[in-house]
Amino acid sequence: MSKIERVGVALDSNLLAEFDQLIRSKGYPNRSEAVRDLIRAKLTETALEVPDAYAIGSVFLVYDHHEAKVAEQLTHLQHTHLLTVIASIHVHLDHHNCLEVIVLKGRVAEIQKLADQMTSLKGVKLGRLSLAAVACDHNHNH
Amino acid sequence: MSKIERVGVALDSNLLAEFDQLIRSKGYPNRSEAVRDLIRAKLTETALEVPDAYAIGSVFLVYDHHEAKVAEQLTHLQHTHLLTVIASIHVHLDHHNCLEVIVLKGRVAEIQKLADQMTSLKGVKLGRLSLAAVACDHNHNH
Amino acid sequence: MSKIERVGVALDSNLLAEFDQLIRSKGYPNRSEAVRDLIRAKLTETALEVPDAYAIGSVFLVYDHHEAKVAEQLTHLQHTHLLTVIASIHVHLDHHNCLEVIVLKGRVAEIQKLADQMTSLKGVKLGRLSLAAVACDHNHNH
């Protein structure tokens, strides 16, 4: 089991004053939590540079549901990737546009490829991918 | 109603050959769709620089549900922002970690502020925000 | 004059082990320097969101010097912005292509505008802008 360690960090007083102001404006409860978030963000960014790393991701898609077949093609892509697609949200934005957010699990390169396939469909207007590195999942069927 | 226009673009043959290769690797059905995606991505990036612009967003959060009160605080933040939170997905990643993806609608600055408040909670390990600009929503209560 | 303060940060031992590995791979001399860099990067990113903030920037441009007038237009843009352009480097990349890196000082919005004007010139193939927030410069003529 992991335990908590206390690390001392030397900071110039001006830098510390600016950091404390940022911490307040972002709503952090204390400095430790803010530093931990910076460290975790850097670690996950580095981990995701490895195409074979495991990750959880969400694909954020805006599309025109009047466009023939885009909904059908999105469903098809999700069903042919049953191992990686976990869940999705569908939101009606206006008369034309839908938002679909699809949560995926797998290797970074696989998730990026599926996200590319979805984003490049005719009718999909915008695609964005968010990723977080996760520990290797031994139950993941590969 | 909008109609389709055809625009001619002059491209060096080498640049066109490289672009065609990218189009194939990303899975685009044709050049027009690939160019439209580039244009839309640039437009939405520019639109989102304005804090007052309307947007749809998803906040992607990884958190430790053993951390006292993080789930409760996330729920509380969503309920005190009823106007902007539309829906959410919750996924169990492993013994410790959960993923929550929360879809929000509102002005860019409001969404960013709420995303900051969620990301800075103790127990939340990673926060990522995806945004798309949307047309002004006249039914949005402000 | 600023002095050095020592701040204690509580870290889970697993997170600390991963951070120590990152520190070694990036070549940091110690944890304090790595944490300071994370804090400074976040502070400058936040400061640069304000269009009126003062900044130092470099515009990184790849262009085809055979393209009529691009060099002349770049020189013209620099000379009509004498207040902001500090210095530049010019590098011959190959028979066609040059790299020009131009260092600018001024308000974020002004630097971005000049960088846009340079990037959009016919013959300029790629433009990238790097920015760092600087303290307000009272000698800057506005």
Place this chain on the structure above:
Amino acid sequence: MSKIERVGVALDSNLLAEFDQLIRSKGYPNRSEAVRDLIRAKLTETALEVPDAYAIGSVFLVYDHHEAKVAEQLTHLQHTHLLTVIASIHVHLDHHNCLEVIVLKGRVAEIQKLADQMTSLKGVKLGRLSLAAVACDHNHNH
């Protein structure tokens, strides 16, 4: 030798109107140049994902020249990488701070490593790397 080809792109009239407005605000002379820039930016972004690809880069460093040895260490790093460092600019920002912009040529992974070593030096407050993919350089000594 490369020649110019003309490609037709089908665009919804609303999307075209928004694009034309962006083109004007960025200062592009015409639509073709704006589309070419979008294509080139996407191509270079994709090319740079390959660690072995050749690139030209600039490292943008803000550092405190009062910090013992940082200037000396930066010079040392540049001299031990003679193959890749092409040129540099040095600018005095204020009593404490200097900007140094260093232009480098080599493989993406090599440039990133050297940029990391420079950024992680004690006294260096901020490091940013800009990269452009270049055609393989057969005269590059490896």
